[in-house]
Amino acid sequence: MECDIDDVIIRGELPADLDITYFRNGPDPQFPPRGGHHWFAGDGMLHMFHVQNGRVRYRNRWVRTAKWALERREGRSLYSPFNPMQNDPITQEAPDEGLANTNVVWHGGKLLALEEGHAPFEIDPGTLESKGTWRYDGQFEGPMTAHPKIDPKTGEMLFFGYMVSGPFSAGMSYQTADANGALTRSERFDAPFASMVHDFITTDEHVIFPIFPATGSMERAMKGEPPLAWEPEKGTHIGVMRRDGSVADMRWFETDPCYVFHPMNAYTEGNRIVAHVMQFEEVPLFPHADGSPPDPEKAQARLCEWVFDLADNSNGVQRRYLDDISGEFPRLDERFTGNNYRHGYYGASIGGAGGLGFNAVAHQDFGTGRRSQHVLPEGDITGEPVFVPRSADAEEGDGYLLSVVYRARENRSDLMFLDANDVAAGPIACAELPHRVPYGFHGNWKYNS
Template structure:
């Protein structure tokens, strides 16, 4: 018999897992679902199968569960499945948790020491005909796009032997998927990996370089001409871990280091820019502007995690500008909005290119749980105008995903899709908003009878 889950913040409310897999062939819809929405919204997030072995469970380490909403002809069907990683299968066979948090050997069952503890719980996207469940510490895991059955790790013909980021960038111009990995030479090492998979799914490049220090590098930036690697002072240390201290810690004295390399060159041409300490989990977009490289990021003044004095106000959208023709090794930073939020998204047909519509989640109610969001924002980056959509107090929403109205629609002409937790009813909806008029509220609301637990990222895959 498996053990009950402890009552901790990341295992309570809508952070708590749902303990079933299910299918719903025809969900109720309030309003009218746009007929142009033909495809599937996939969402991924942590959903632990069993109560954790460690006393201090963290949201980041739960088993990945994928939720799929398939839309066609104004109707929606739903399916959810756990990703069958090695960890999931070994623990399912045992009937209880075997792996310690963050791979901690002190709390891992001896029978699985040294085994792959990946959870595939952070992102999910489609590239070159493969649906990939991603996290930043392990190989991608391929799922069947229809059934969500796990097909296994993807190593690109044995060429990829380590991790891939949870945030690869797909170039809309040439179809390449550009990725990186940190701690490439083992846990808490400064080694970094850079790679490129072509539009046909073939691994074409894999290079290695050294960062200034071991850092938790969750996201990065890609333009048509450059790749940017933010090495920020949330540092990893095996020595700390061996002393029983947190493996990651905020060390602001190390400052921020941004490595920029040409996409048509190599890591030997890396140029490093430096600035004051800050932290970034997520990037909105980056592009080239003449001799300058510009990146819009959600910037914290200090790390919100593994930091006793962490930034409790949230990240703000900030523009980083790098002068590639100048001799300075510094860069400029300018906040574009004064509202704190997270999970930035945009019309990804403009990824790596100039753009002017951005969307992100906000927390406006003081009563909203830490790590949850109750509002959406649309920022027109040319005019500076912001529109918002706020949920009733007690409800919370996911990262918004943009879907264009048509393949040739103008930038920003489309829909925003987000899952919403209804606090009073303890269940979830999927809302569809007109991306250019979010203040008007949903044009359609798709109702579920159960919760979709708070997760991380999702993507839309249009029907062929």
Template structure:
């Protein structure tokens, strides 16, 4: 297997039909040769994607359709947004734009079997504010969080905006339809991690700590039908699932986390020392904590076989061994996380912390 996906702060590589793309939310997709990794340049997909593009597209596991979006596609700090779909041949089959309630840095979104959801949190972008010497990108607590919901295949003018008190999430674990509700598991924090308020003041570390949270949207009531319930007390991030269940109810989820409950003081840190597996059927949470001083990046699930049961497979994560100044690739049995890695690939050098990836068969 070879690593084919990489993410820093919002950038990753996506393999699709023997094509490989590096994604980062401020730019067009950048194509690489899937064998040599030689640069092939930015791609517009027939002139259809000429703006920035999310680093968190969603692939429907049944149709193979890839759903993507962009914030401010028509210029810096614009409240406009773009939504598109491409087929398995990278042909753009849908593309439409709409106006969000305000200009926000939107890092991730949700796609279910029947719906697409666009979270807009008060992580605002404002040139006018920057011209006053304040932050261009800031948490504006005077605003509410909005989520735009529409049926897949519908026109963007059918978007219905659900509102709630200001809260933030960078990453979605998964979302699915459940009768006349939509359920999403997200990593929610009270304010945006690592970013100042609109006056440039730093935020409270505890408010920046993301925790696993269930968002429920009652489709019959866009006014009050948005409910939020924290599911766990660990400061955690970088959620992944068995991606054969993208947009379908998932039993298992995986995150990085701090081993102690609700980290304080340093809770804005992304230097997570543990991995967690959640079983949403039983409510069980299992954890593996690395040796003291080591930290770990996003866990990537690889099924044991194409027809393996959900969660039956391997969890791969890169650890940073701070004392030795190098990295290791850790391989866990995803069902036996607390037992520790079943294999360790010793790397002779450092992999930049924050490295994320997915895996594909070697060529």
């Protein structure tokens, strides 16, 4: 469903100083899936919340990729979620533009819908009209992560791609674009093995590429076995390079098998790199190589600290959990991306909720080591909490958290606004939609002027 709401009902009082547009992306299949359903496989659906003068205007639109258009024409699903060998033959007539269903970022004057297997897809920021694949004036090659990092000091955007040498290959890329959106760097290297590398980590001095044993295999795909699967015997390999260096200078660290969809942040401190990540003991949502399902106890993420000692020759990683609750979708005050910071936020499971349906928004204060949280009413589920500063020069953590929340009893969704300084106090306002927003992934915002 696509719709426009000119004046969303507001419960509470929106901050008068909020003058932003928040965009959120997520999967929303227009037809029943071909083969088994997978959360990651739906068509990209963008939701836009224009917040100004204490009011909210809403619009949502599917991203009109070639896949979306072909399936709309045929009136049915044509693509397998992860195995191209199982696509309908008619799909060969359409360009491969992917799903554009995972994240949406504003950079270089362009709004880009992202999904890690393909190039960015440009969207009109005012109308959500689909404009088509964006390849940086023809200079961009290969897929792009859905999680680029923007340097808060320079405006430079850093990003990578995996399986760039072909499906289920070990080839990876590292690229950068300046604040104006011009591609400034493009390098390639090989990972230790073909891995599903959803995200990466940056500091003001380093770039970190984590290669987990969630492997890709064309051999498995051709046999009808899981093309993406968990192979813990391969271990975890983490490549670290200086931002002013080259991929040829990559140093590889090794640690026990684990999986991380999303880091929170990291920083370089002398000869150490400290990273905070949401770590799983094994990858969720994907099977073992033999087809057996993941262990539900191990497929829960917890906030974990990684420390790399650059002066040590052991190439090991010190890891310790910082909390015992499960959670995901970590964010921070992005003005501190890649730098030492104090405040982090994530969706959390409090009181045994478990799984990937989070019933709380958690605030981790690294200065005090304490966690606070707002727990939703029973049955409600929150998405990713996105931080917006109260003003451009506000202190770190002084601002608001925005999150799309599903209201189970009413089968509809809100955009919830929390005071980031006092998450436990609960929402200061909610923009109440009359319909359900499908449980999705990531979003970002831009100033209206």
